[in-house]
Amino acid sequence: MTRLERTIGAVLRAGVIASSLALAIGLVLQFMNAPGAQALLHAGILTLLATPVARVVVSIVGYVRERDWTFATLTAVVLLELLASAVAALVFNKRL
Amino acid sequence: MPVVTPALAAIIFAAGAVSGGFGALLGIGGGVLLVPFLNLALHLPFTVAAAISLTTVIATSSSVSAARAGKQLINMRLGMLLEVATAAGSLFGGVTAQMLAQSTVQKVFGVVTALVAIIMLTRLQRRNVILDPDIDPGPLGGRYHEEESGGTVTYRVKRLPLALAASFVAGNMSSLLGIGGGFIKVPVLNAWCGIPVRAAAATSAFMIGVTATAGAVIYYGTGQLVPALAASAVLGVQLGSWGGMRFGQRASAMWLKLLMAAVLFVVSAVMFTRGIQ
Numbered sequence: 001m002t003r004l005e006r007t008i009g010a011v012l013r014a015g016v017i018a019s020s021l022a023l024a025i026g027l028v029l030q031f032m033n034a035p036g037a038q039a040l041l042h043a044g045i046l047t048l049l050a051t052p053v054a055r056v057v058v059s060i061v062g063y064v065r066e067r068d069w070t071f072a073t074l075t076a077v078v079l080l081e082l083l084a085s086a087v088a089a090l091v092f093n094k095r096l
Numbered sequence: 097m098p099v100v101t102p103a104l105a106a107i108i109f110a111a112g113a114v115s116g117g118f119g120a121l122l123g124i125g126g127g128v129l130l131v132p133f134l135n136l137a138l139h140l141p142f143t144v145a146a147a148i149s150l151t152t153v154i155a156t157s158s159s160v161s162a163a164r165a166g167k168q169l170i171n172m173r174l175g176m177l178l179e180v181a182t183a184a185g186s187l188f189g190g191v192t193a194q195m196l197a198q199s200t201v202q203k204v205f206g207v208v209t210a211l212v213a214i215i216m217l218t219r220l221q222r223r224n225v226i227l228d229p230d231i232d233p234g235p236l237g238g239r240y241h242e243e244e245s246g247g248t249v250t251y252r253v254k255r256l257p258l259a260l261a262a263s264f265v266a267g268n269m270s271s272l273l274g275i276g277g278g279f280i281k282v283p284v285l286n287a288w289c290g291i292p293v294r295a296a297a298a299t300s301a302f303m304i305g306v307t308a309t310a311g312a313v314i315y316y317g318t319g320q321l322v323p324a325l326a327a328s329a330v331l332g333v334q335l336g337s338w339g340g341m342r343f344g345q346r347a348s349a350m351w352l353k354l355l356m357a358a359v360l361f362v363v364s365a366v367m368f369t370r371g372i373q
Contacts, residue, residue: 004172005165005172006165008161008165008172009161009162009165010162012158012159012161012162012165012305013158013159013162015158016155016158016159016162016334019155019330020155020330020331020334023323023326023327023330023331024327024331026323026324026327027105027324027327027328027331030100030324031102031105038323041323041324041327042323044323044327045151045316045321045323045326045327048151048154048155048158048330049151049154049309049312049313049316051154051158051305052154052157052158052305052306052308052309053306053309055158055305055306056179056306059176071173071176071177074176074177074179074180075176075179077180078176078179078180078183078306081180081183081184081186081187081310082183082306082309082310082313084187085183085186085187085190085309085310085311085313085314086313086317088187088190088191088314088317089313089314089316089317089318090317092194092314092317092318093317093318093319
């Protein structure tokens with residue numbers, strides 16, 4: 001297993017555990033009408049959405065470290081596409 | 097927006113567990129089952145159903161790929177290359193989804209699932225596996241140990257432009273329809289690009305996290321992603337995909353394809369009928 005594969009595995013696992021915990025606790029709090037439920041649910045969703053983004057970021061770092069410029073560029077393009085969808089979300093949000 | 101009751105959350109949790117189980121088994125992310133259920137049975141607006149499903153696709157992709165990372169079944173280089181196309185397609189589809197009528201999207205869903213089921217059935221016997229372990233896999237190919245034959249499978253990637261085109265379409269359908277898009281990529285990668293079905297499914301499952309994120313971010317920004325419902329579905333899917341992955345190690349490739357085709361035909365017919373009503 002390469003170092004990059006190990007890092008990617010760790011990032012994905014951490015993201016899944018953190019988001020699942022936040023979502024599970026948030027959901028329980030929501031049905032107890034406890035304060036902070038919505039904030040925790042949103043935090044869980046955002047962690048979930050951030051996990052693949054973090055995986056792309058560590059891939060870029062990994063490929064730069066390996067001096068694999070082709071794949072560093074390709075993964076950087078993927079990151080830009082993810083940022084573009086966040087921009088699109090903001091545009092739609094303003095319009096609604 | 098739907099009212100979130102404990103009963104609704106429980107139903108969505110159960111639906112997530114079932115679709116997550118099948119998703120992990122078939123390498124399709126489960127959305128192709130979850131979206132029709134949320135939209136047709138629970139009467140959630142299509143965009144709300146798609147947004148919930150996309151979050152489960154991300155969760156499945158992350159947890160399945162975390163477990164498989166470093167086991168060679170995922171072709172990470174090929175995955176990251178094809179992600180350039182899936183993410184672009186997903187961005188485009190997410191924007192399109194905000195502009196189309198629900199009935200139009202339902203018809204697209206029906207047509208797409210039927211087409212893929214037909215492709216799957218016509219290619220049932222094709223394996224495209226190069227069993228000579230000494231062959232050079234090339235810069236994008238791969239090599240992995242196969243459980244059922246006990247041998248090492250080595251493959252080269254053929255027709256890369258086709259793989260990229262299929263990935264763009266898959267990404268587009270992903271955010272528009274709320275699915276992973278694996279059910280478009282896996283048959284194409286397997287049938288025409290020389291990639292064994294297990295490697296194609298694992299690589300697709302790895303990619304759909306990034307693909308679905310590009311779409312889900314747009315739904316989140318527009319307020320169509322209901323966190324409590326997404327939470328129920330995500331937790332259900334986590335449970336289901338854990339079970340599906342354990343079983344998937346033992347299921348044969350041909351039965352996986354047959355089961356997948358049968359499921360897709362049913363989903364297609366139901367969704368298309370609703371779209372023209």
